[in-house]
Amino acid sequence: MKTLPKKLKKEPLIDAVFEVRFTSAFPAGNVLPGLLFVKLEGDKKIEQLPLSQLPHIMRDADPNLRFAPLSRLDWQQFYINVGDRSVSVGFKYPYPGWNGFKPAIVEIMNILKDADILKSVERYSLKYVDLLPANDLREQVSFVNFDVTLAGHKLEKEAFQIRLEIPRGDFTHAVQVVSSATATLPTGSKQGLIVDVDTISNQQAISFNELLRGFPDKLEAIHQANKEMFFDCLKPQTITALEPEYD
Numbered sequence: 149m150k151t152l153p154k155k156l157k158k159e160p161l162i163d164a165v166f167e168v169r170f171t172s173a174f175p176a177g178n179v180l181p182g183l184l185f186v187k188l189e190g191d192k193k194i195e196q197l198p199l200s201q202l203p204h205i206m207r208d209a210d211p212n213l214r215f216a217p218l219s220r221l222d223w224q225q226f227y228i229n230v231g232d233r234s235v236s237v238g239f240k241y242p243y244p245g246w247n248g249f250k251p252a253i254v255e256i257m258n259i260l261k262d263a264d265i266l267k268s269v270e271r272y273s274l275k276y277v278d279l280l281p282a283n284d285l286r287e288q289v290s291f292v293n294f295d296v297t298l299a300g301h302k303l304e305k306e307a308f309q310i311r312l313e314i315p316r317g318d319f320t321h322a323v324q325v326v327s328s329a330t331a332t333l334p335t336g337s338k339q340g341l342i343v344d345v346d347t348i349s350n351q352q353a354i355s356f357n358e359l360l361r362g363f364p365d366k367l368e369a370i371h372q373a374n375k376e377m378f379f380d381c382l383k384p385q386t387i388t389a390l391e392p393e394y395d
Contacts, residue, residue: 152375153392160390161243162331163277166253167236169215169270170356175204175232177218179263184221184228187259192223226252235260241333250367261360268353274370275346276378279331279338288327288341291386321377322346343381347374
């Protein structure tokens with residue numbers, strides 16, 4: 149295993165989301181928000197999202213809506229999106245670090261087990277979105293460990309958006325790299341290059357209880373795989389500019 153930075157002094161992370169997709173005995177979006185609200189301690193509130201107004205039969209018939217969130221629960225420094233077939237967990241900026249994010253995911257997954265309506269798991273995933281500040285397109289192209297030539301033209305200073313699905317080991321990494329992006333954060337807006345790595349573990353319809361056996365170790369594995377892919381996307385000089393710290 150290669151040595152990766154423990155942290156970056158110039159933190160580029162702007163978003164992170166864990167998601168699990170599943171089948172259930174009946175629409176989970178009617179049950180899980182209330183269960184999470186009761187079980188989770190601390191400040192929280194529930195908000196219904198616009199898609200909750202559509203009938204279940206319409207949502208389920210549309211592949212684009214099947215896993216869409218119907219409600220959002222704000223809980224301390226995290227948010228939980230709940231749909232009929234999915235639950236995702238994210239954070240409210242700034243990132244609390246993996247040692248803060250991981251326990252929240254584990255706690256929420258253990259509560260979902262108590263619902264006793266979740267049958268099989270289709271997939272789980274961990275997505276990180278980073279923004280590397282830069283205004284100049286040539287500089288943004290230079291950040292990334294790729295070499296793109298199309299129709300004899302080499303990408304050097306043009307705006308671009310690239311998406312690849314890269315299988316590696318037990319995971320598939322859906323990687324998007326987008327130039328000239330703008331993110332609006334509580335601390336202000338940032339412009340630059342987006343590197344979005346969505347690491348996916350597709351399951352062969354295992355039970356929810358089976359997923360939770362050794363789940364903290366599974367989380368560590370998918371987090372490590374995502375982290376390796378992110379740093380593999382960057383050139384060495386880009387990593388150096390982010391001021392890495394190692395153990």
